[in-house]
Amino acid sequence: MNKIVEKEFFSENVAKIVIESPDIAIIRKAGHFVIIRIDEKGERIPLTIADGDKEKGTITVVVQKVGVTSAKLLAMNEGEEILDIVGPLGHATHIEKKGTVLCAGGGVGVAPLMPIVKALKKAGNKVITVLAGRTKELIILEDEMRNYSDELIVMTDDGSYGKKGLVTAGMEEVIQREKVNMAVLIGPAIMMKFGSLTTKKYNIPTVVSLNTIMVDGTGMCGACRVSVGGKTKFVCVDGPEFDAFQVDWSQMMMRMGAYKMQEHEAYEKYLRTVETVA
Amino acid sequence: MENIAEYIKEGRSDSWRIELRKSMKTKERTSYERVKMPEQDPHIRNKNSIEVNSGISEEMAIAESHRCLDCPAPTCTIGCPVGINIPEFIKKIEIRDFLGAATVIKETNALPAVCGRVCPQEKQCELSCFYTQKLHKPPIAIGNLERFSADYERNSGKMSIPNVAESNGIKVAVVGSGPSGLAAAGDLAKLGYDVTVFEALHEIGGVLKYGIPEFRLPNDIVDIEIESMRKMGVKFHTNFIVGKTASFDDLKEQGFKAFFVGSGAGLPRFMNIPGENFNGIFSSNEYLTRINLMKAAYDDYDTPVLFGKNVAVIGGGNTAMDSVRTAKRLGAERSMIIYRRSIEEMPARVEEVHHAQDEEIEFMNLHNPVEYFADENGRVNRMRIRKMRLGEPDASGRRRPIPIEGSEFDIAVDLVVVAVGVSPNPIVPSSLKDLKMTNWGTIVVDKDTMQSSIPNIFAGGDIVRGGATVILAMGDGRVAAAGMHKYLQEKVKAN
Numbered sequence: 001m002n003k004i005v006e007k008e009f010f011s012e013n014v015a016k017i018v019i020e021s022p023d024i025a026i027i028r029k030a031g032h033f034v035i036i037r038i039d040e041k042g043e044r045i046p047l048t049i050a051d052g053d054k055e056k057g058t059i060t061v062v063v064q065k066v067g068v069t070s071a072k073l074l075a076m077n078e079g080e081e082i083l084d085i086v087g088p089l090g091h092a093t094h095i096e097k098k099g100t101v102l103c104a105g106g107g108v109g110v111a112p113l114m115p116i117v118k119a120l121k122k123a124g125n126k127v128i129t130v131l132a133g134r135t136k137e138l139i140i141l142e143d144e145m146r147n148y149s150d151e152l153i154v155m156t157d158d159g160s161y162g163k164k165g166l167v168t169a170g171m172e173e174v175i176q177r178e179k180v181n182m183a184v185l186i187g188p189a190i191m192m193k194f195g196s197l198t199t200k201k202y203n204i205p206t207v208v209s210l211n212t213i214m215v216d217g218t219g220m221c222g223a224c225r226v227s228v229g230g231k232t233k234f235v236c237v238d239g240p241e242f243d244a245f246q247v248d249w250s251q252m253m254m255r256m257g258a259y260k261m262q263e264h265e266a267y268e269k270y271l272r273t274v275e276t277v278a
Numbered sequence: 279m280e281n282i283a284e285y286i287k288e289g290r291s292d293s294w295r296i297e298l299r300k301s302m303k304t305k306e307r308t309s310y311e312r313v314k315m316p317e318q319d320p321h322i323r324n325k326n327s328i329e330v331n332s333g334i335s336e337e338m339a340i341a342e343s344h345r346c347l348d349c350p351a352p353t354c355t356i357g358c359p360v361g362i363n364i365p366e367f368i369k370k371i372e373i374r375d376f377l378g379a380a381t382v383i384k385e386t387n388a389l390p391a392v393c394g395r396v397c398p399q400e401k402q403c404e405l406s407c408f409y410t411q412k413l414h415k416p417p418i419a420i421g422n423l424e425r426f427s428a429d430y431e432r433n434s435g436k437m438s439i440p441n442v443a444e445s446n447g448i449k450v451a452v453v454g455s456g457p458s459g460l461a462a463a464g465d466l467a468k469l470g471y472d473v474t475v476f477e478a479l480h481e482i483g484g485v486l487k488y489g490i491p492e493f494r495l496p497n498d499i500v501d502i503e504i505e506s507m508r509k510m511g512v513k514f515h516t517n518f519i520v521g522k523t524a525s526f527d528d529l530k531e532q533g534f535k536a537f538f539v540g541s542g543a544g545l546p547r548f549m550n551i552p553g554e555n556f557n558g559i560f561s562s563n564e565y566l567t568r569i570n571l572m573k574a575a576y577d578d579y580d581t582p583v584l585f586g587k588n589v590a591v592i593g594g595g596n597t598a599m600d601s602v603r604t605a606k607r608l609g610a611e612r613s614m615i616i617y618r619r620s621i622e623e624m625p626a627r628v629e630e631v632h633h634a635q636d637e638e639i640e641f642m643n644l645h646n647p648v649e650y651f652a653d654e655n656g657r658v659n660r661m662r663i664r665k666m667r668l669g670e671p672d673a674s675g676r677r678r679p680i681p682i683e684g685s686e687f688d689i690a691v692d693l694v695v696v697a698v699g700v701s702p703n704p705i706v707p708s709s710l711k712d713l714k715m716t717n718w719g720t721i722v723v724d725k726d727t728m729q730s731s732i733p734n735i736f737a738g739g740d741i742v743r744g745g746a747t748v749i750l751a752m753g754d755g756r757v758a759a760a761g762m763h764k765y766l767q768e769k770v771k772a773n
């Protein structure tokens with residue numbers, strides 16, 4: 001159960017992992033996520049289902065190393081098994097024909113964006129995708145995204161690849177030149193916040209996918225709560241996608257930092273144990 | 279209920295019971311003091327996670343059993359939601375047939391080691407005991423004796439696995455592995471059904487695992503009960519959310535003929551007051567889940583939890599008591615209950631309130647939070663509370679708390695646990711459009727069969743009652759199992 005059948009690194013800290021999970025593979029849709037727990041002492045972390053194969057009974061996740069659990073996951077090999085996987089969780093993305101849709105993905109946010117781009121295209125939209133990263137190595141899934149989009153723009157902060165500039169510069173360029181009916185932004189909170197300030201200027205309805213801290217993922221704990229439109233929402237069951245203009249970004253970012261100290265200490269400790277083993 | 283009363287009466291005329299009654303004068307029986315449950319020293323136990331109550335010895339159990347009068351019309355049994363034959367099992371203890379006592383209890387209660395520990399006995403069996411009602415003396419310690427019998431049986435290594443009827447090959451599904459689901463699964467297995475329990479989390483047991491802490495209900499005890507259900511042939515499928523991982527229709531296609539939904543009341547309520555989303559403010563579900571299910575307080579487990587010096591827990595139920603005592607055990611200097619009514623109205627088990635008081639928990643009754651404040655990192659550091667007074671009784675019969683205007687003041691806190699109640703888990707209802715619900719989000723059922731508006735779906739426990747007790751949830755599971763059996767047998771005949 002939950003066997004890793006394939007692992008491919010996109011860069012030093014980002015890898016695609018294909019996992020056997022037949023029940024979820026059958027039912028999952030774009031926008032869904034899973035919660036995994038690697039081993040007996042592991043924590044439960046949410047990961048978006050980037051792709052799936054019903055016939056093979058597999059799901060694909062793209063994982064970025066940011067702390068202990070993501071590092072442990074990336075250190076697992078093909079053939080090894082993940083202890084627990086539960087899903088699909090959250091609401092699937094509401095896909096309809098809108099006209100021109102601008103999709104922007106930052107960092108590992110490109111992974112959850114991929115199935116959405118695919119579905120939007122299939123529904124008959126013109127899809128223009130902006131991929132952004134600090135530097136060339138952090139641009140992932142470029143070929144796949146080019147394949148599913150009508151047009152692809154790559155932006156790097158340092159200009160090492162594509163155009164030099166932030167994701168918002170790429171978005172502006174598109175909005176200036178043609179009518180955009182809808183935008184989808186997925187990436188670090190700060191990127192989604194500034195991206196949605198850009199689309200707001202032009203009154204373009206914008207959807208974001210929030211990646212708050214979670215425990216159960218079934219609406220039972222409230223760890224994932226964030227204020228949307230002045231009301232407290234549970235991201236795992238009410239989201240993860242929300243109207244970007246309603247999200248209280250400063251609260252969202254504050255809540256994501258709740259365990260910063262513990263996470264940092266845990267990661268340092270993990271690195272030390274890895275070193276001793278090596 | 280009539281045949282239960284008959285059955286309870288019948289046993290009373292067995293010769294051994296008559297002998298036993300004659301062996302000691304009523305006067306002598308009533309002259310003994312209630313045996314006290316030994317417990318860990320409060321100042322030691324509030325720093326560890328070992329069970330508070332250490333259990334009574336054989337001699338203590340026998341001494342307590344002498345007090346029971348084996349009443350002609352035992353009112354105690356009426357107070358027990360599952361109608362345990364209380365005098366019969368107590369008298370078995372008196373004749374030192376401890377295994378026999380356990381067997382009697384298990385006729386109607388699948389989880390005696392759990393109920394003996396967590397039932398609000400003072401509102402149920404012990405409230406109805408002749409001692410409480412007529413003699414105005416402390417009741418027989420029915421809960422402690424029940425726990426004793428179950429623990430004795432478990433430790434004897436001679437735990438009986440209930441007889442299972444020959445398999446009838448009919449597949450039934452149980453949604454949720456809390457007490458209601460476990461009780462339904464056990465009974466359905468005994469009747470010969472092929473039972474699969476689906477559980478959303480990675481552990482079996484529902485609130486027994488993720489909610490109630492080790493110091494009140496050790497996980498091992500729950501696990502042993504689950505193990506014996508496995509031996510009865512019950513299959514458990516964890517990490518499986520019915521309505522998400524597969525729909526009811528998918529499961530029907532896989533051959534499941536009927537369903538018991540025991541999905542609980544898993545949706546935490548907040549008070550919607552300013553600052554409630556600051557870091558360091560948890561729902562009780564989150565706080566207890568991190569600690570009990572994820573073992574966040576242990577260094578070698580990856581899940582983090584925040585620790586507090588000044589901890590405030592909002593609420594007066596079992597959940598609030600569990601949270602506040604957990605925080606104390608995790609090193610809080612001040613661990614406070616903030617409750618808007620007075621101690622008399624607290625819904626928690628009386629024993630838990632007493633234990634909490636002994637463990638240096640501070641009680642700020644007749645107080646209610648109005649706002650939270652935080653430091654520059656968003657971590658809560660202060661809360662504003664308002665004094666309350668009690669007015670006329672409300673719909674629940676308890677006196678309504680009324681705010682005293684202008685009485686607000688601030689206290690320093692760095693961890694807050696909101697334990698003001700839960701709502702029914704919406705996952706199942708939202709995946710079944712035709713299911714009839716109440717305005718409170720609970721599933722409507724026929725109370726004699728626990729059948730919902732969809733004929734092959736039965737339900738019980740907190741998803742039906744909104745919030746109840748372990749034993750009521752288990753009672754529902756058993757009624758539902760009987761209801762499902764009747765429904766399925768009629769269907770088999772019709773085909």
Ligand SMILES: Cc1cc2nc3c(=O)[nH]c(=O)nc-3n(C[C@H](O)[C@H](O)[C@H](O)COP(=O)(O)OP(=O)(O)OC[C@H]3O[C@@H](n4cnc5c(N)ncnc54)[C@H](O)[C@@H]3O)c2cc1C
Pocket residue numbers: 033045046047048049061062063064065066067068069070071108111112188210211212213214240256257260263264267
């Ligand atoms: C619905 C949802 C879908 C998600 N999908 C994916 C996915 O497809 N791929 C993926 O790699 N991650 C995804 N995430 C984020 C992922 O769950 C976290 O990165 C993971 O929990 C980190 O665990 P950790 O123990 O490795 O790091 P931690 O020790 O928990 O965190 C280390 C540091 O990383 C920062 N951090 C935590 N989460 C994030 C984040 N989401 N983005 C940026 N920085 C973060 C924290 O501030 C912290 O300081 C998703 C989150 C949600 C809620």
Ligand SMILES: Cc1cc2nc3c(=O)[nH]c(=O)nc-3n(C[C@H](O)[C@H](O)[C@H](O)COP(=O)(O)OP(=O)(O)OC[C@H]3O[C@@H](n4cnc5c(N)ncnc54)[C@H](O)[C@@H]3O)c2cc1C
Pocket residue numbers: 396397398453454455456457458459476477478479483484485486489490518519520521540541542543544566596597600627703705706738739740741745746747748749751
């Ligand atoms: C902290 C705390 C302390 C308590 N203390 C006491 C006490 O001392 N005495 C007492 O009598 N009562 C106590 N209670 C109340 C008692 O625990 C509950 O009334 C009882 O557990 C309800 O049982 P249940 O079977 O309805 O649901 P639960 O125990 O809530 O179990 C429901 C299970 O269903 C699972 N589930 C939900 N939806 C799905 C789905 N769609 N698919 C699969 N699985 C699903 C959940 O993950 C959960 O495991 C306490 C409750 C809490 C929270």
Ligand code: SF4
Pocket residue numbers: 357358359360361362364387393394397398399402403404420421424749
């Ligand atoms: S199950 Fe609960 S109510 Fe019934 S006898 Fe036991 S302790 Fe009392």
Ligand code: SF4
Pocket residue numbers: 345346347348349352353354355364365406407408409418420
């Ligand atoms: S009512 Fe009390 S004294 Fe009488 S049989 Fe029941 S437990 Fe014994």
Ligand code: FES
Pocket residue numbers: 213214215216217218219220221222223224225234235236237
């Ligand atoms: S993760 Fe627990 S409620 Fe959303």
